[in-house]
Amino acid sequence: MTMKDEYFMKQALKEAQTAFDGGEVPVGAVVVVDGKIIARGYNMTEKLNDPTAHAEMIALTSAFSHVGAKYLPDATLYVTVEPCLMCAGAIYWSKLNRIVWGADDEKNGHQRITHSNSPFHQKATVTTGVLKEECAKLMKDFFAAKR
Amino acid sequence: MTMKDEYFMKQALKEAQTAFDGGEVPVGAVVVVDGKIIARGYNMTEKLNDPTAHAEMIALTSAFSHVGAKYLPDATLYVTVEPCLMCAGAIYWSKLNRIVWGADDEKNGHQRITHSNSPFHQKATVTTGVLKEECAKLMKDFFAAKR
Numbered sequence: 001m002t003m004k005d006e007y008f009m010k011q012a013l014k015e016a017q018t019a020f021d022g023g024e025v026p027v028g029a030v031v032v033v034d035g036k037i038i039a040r041g042y043n044m045t046e047k048l049n050d051p052t053a054h055a056e057m058i059a060l061t062s063a064f065s066h067v068g069a070k071y072l073p074d075a076t077l078y079v080t081v082e083p084c085l086m087c088a089g090a091i092y093w094s095k096l097n098r099i100v101w102g103a104d105d106e107k108n109g110h111q112r113i114t115h116s117n118s119p120f121h122q123k124a125t126v127t128t129g130v131l132k133e134e135c136a137k138l139m140k141d142f143f144a145a146k147r
Numbered sequence: 148m149t150m151k152d153e154y155f156m157k158q159a160l161k162e163a164q165t166a167f168d169g170g171e172v173p174v175g176a177v178v179v180v181d182g183k184i185i186a187r188g189y190n191m192t193e194k195l196n197d198p199t200a201h202a203e204m205i206a207l208t209s210a211f212s213h214v215g216a217k218y219l220p221d222a223t224l225y226v227t228v229e230p231c232l233m234c235a236g237a238i239y240w241s242k243l244n245r246i247v248w249g250a251d252d253e254k255n256g257h258q259r260i261t262h263s264n265s266p267f268h269q270k271a272t273v274t275t276g277v278l279k280e281e282c283a284k285l286m287k288d289f290f291a292a293k294r
Binding site for chain 1: 192193196198199204207208211212216231232233235236257260261266
């Protein structure tokens with residue numbers, strides 16, 4: 001974990017806040033290449049009536065479009081909450097280099113199913129726990145408000 | 148496996164053929180509710196420059212749009228080849244009722260990672276091997292032509 005990781009996780013948190021403000025489960029993501037954010041995304045499952053419109057899927061699709069290529073071997077994905085199985089699979093296909101998430105997701109995180117085998121590309125490195133409390137708090141606040 | 152399963156798998160194979168003709172990895176899918184096809188999709192990863200544009204993702208997103216809801220509890224997904232991890236996750240989120248595929252995918256199929264735990268929704272039933280040979284043949288022909 002580096003200062004840069006915290007900086008980019010804060011940017012992902014901004015995206016998550018936008019989701020929160022829109023009544024969406026508050027997850028946000030940014031894709032970074034060479035120290036620059038090339039794509040952003042926040043959860044839009046309610047807005048789009050599509051349970052696959054997760055922050056990571058939106059940020060990745062935007063990144064492919066930006067780069068004009070279907071692989072992102074030099075990119076890092078920052079996401080506030082542990083990716084689910086679908087997003088872990090999408091990250092695998094993107095061949096991105098590094099995955100950083102904040103809070104674990106005990107209910108829907110991909111680790112729940114893929115405990116032993118990593119679902120990510122074999123060349124990818126994983127960092128977790130960046131701004132963990134802030135990332136988790138947004139989720140807690142959201143679901144607390146729903147109850 | 149029923150005659151209906153074969154009928155709908157043939158429709159999925161038509162989609163896969165369209166992918167094949169377009170130089171895409173030949174996978175096709177249809178979503179069926181009450182005996183009617185409500186959505187179709189074929190692999191468009193090359194065309195869209197997006198490695199997440201799998202047949203299942205496209206068919207599911209089209210189905211959500213058609214139904215105007217983000218869950219498909221009464222739907223069956225027919226897909227020519229075993230879903231990958233990403234698509235298995237998307238199928239989970241869609242809460243669809245039944246998954247039917249033709250050929251297993253020894254390399255990229257979700258079963259490769261999720262051997263013990265099913266990635267699908269707990270209420271979902273799974274049927275495999277429908278028109279298995281035809282489904283596998285299209286894949287073999289495609290990759291044979293690439294070599």
